[in-house]
Amino acid sequence: MKRNQRPAGWLIDVEGVLVRDKAYQPVEGSVDWLNGLARRGEPFVLVSNNTTHRPDELVAALRRIGYELGEEHLVGALGMGRQWLRERGRERILWLGEPALADFWREAGIDPTADRNCQAVVLGVNPALEVADLDRALDPLLEQGADLVCLHRNLFWLDQNGHRRLGPGAWAGCLEALGGGGSVVTVGKPDEKIYHAALKRIGIGPEEALFISDDPIADLVTAGRLGMRTAFVLSGKYPDHEVLGRLDQQDWPDLIGAAPADLEME
Ligand SMILES: [Mg+2]
Numbered sequence: 001m002k003r004n005q006r007p008a009g010w011l012i013d014v015e016g017v018l019v020r021d022k023a024y025q026p027v028e029g030s031v032d033w034l035n036g037l038a039r040r041g042e043p044f045v046l047v048s049n050n051t052t053h054r055p056d057e058l059v060a061a062l063r064r065i066g067y068e069l070g071e072e073h074l075v076g077a078l079g080m081g082r083q084w085l086r087e088r089g090r091e092r093i094l095w096l097g098e099p100a101l102a103d104f105w106r107e108a109g110i111d112p113t114a115d116r117n118c119q120a121v122v123l124g125v126n127p128a129l130e131v132a133d134l135d136r137a138l139d140p141l142l143e144q145g146a147d148l149v150c151l152h153r154n155l156f157w158l159d160q161n162g163h164r165r166l167g168p169g170a171w172a173g174c175l176e177a178l179g180g181g182g183s184v185v186t187v188g189k190p191d192e193k194i195y196h197a198a199l200k201r202i203g204i205g206p207e208e209a210l211f212i213s214d215d216p217i218a219d220l221v222t223a224g225r226l227g228m229r230t231a232f233v234l235s236g237k238y239p240d241h242e243v244l245g246r247l248d249q250q251d252w253p254d255l256i257g258a259a260p261a262d263l264e265m266e
Helices: 030-039 055-064 077-087 099-107 131-135 138-143 168-177 192-202 216-225 241-246
Strands: 009-012 044-048 074-076 093-095 120-123 147-150 156-158 164-166 184-186 209-213 229-233 255-257
Touching: 009 192, 030 044, 044 192, 055 074, 074 077, 074 192, 077 099, 077 120, 077 147, 077 192, 093 099, 120 168, 131 168, 147 168, 168 184, 192 216, 209 216, 216 229, 216 241
Parallel strands: 009 044, 009 209, 044 074, 093 120, 120 147, 147 184, 209 229, 229 255
Antiparallel strands: 156 164
16 A cells, blocks of 8 residues: 555544644644545544543534534543443542543542542643642552553643643653552553544544554554554644654654645545
8 A cells, every 4th residue: 555545544633733732723724634534524533642621622622723523533531541440340530630620530420539449540631730649649559459540641741831741651650660559551542442442433444544643652653553554743742753763663654744734645
């Protein structure tokens, strides 16, 4: 297959591809590009590690800036986390992510503030997280066998002002090093689970998919190893391809473009 052959389905990262960062300004050309896919009936799914917006709010925020899509187009780390916890009957968690999402967990029948007897410590992006909050995870992990569930393991994220902030991956590194008795799982990218869930959503196999992201390390390595074609866009985290120097050549993306609209597909 040619690198730039049109795929049967598109897997698309959100931040840095459709929107610039947490400020949710659209990437130039992306609104028309994505709406064009929708109009032509080309299957696509957004694969997002966003852990600060409820899935319905994330879709609403994208709709407000012109994207024509619905919740059926989103496979996100929060939803993956909810599914993982539900399938294992974890109803009491210590939620160390965005405090405003407490109701998201409650609506799923999960108590997000179960410090003392929690079954899982759950990490997501949290601009207000302090060391004292992490301290609350010590007893559950060390004495109660609580699982450590990482919605993703990005080491940093970009805030509204484009500043780098330490992310769940940094906190996960500390807490995992404790060596508690529970499982340590990641449900978002780069773990394979979310890629398989996204493919299933649009009913295609990995070799039929193209994954587009602004993060070749966290997003595209897994996609490529699963057999997908990959496209790295320079509209987000990395302004040039220097970052590829950190990857084995076999993990380099198949395509590189300034933004999704600039990827020339046949
Ligand atoms: Mg991104």
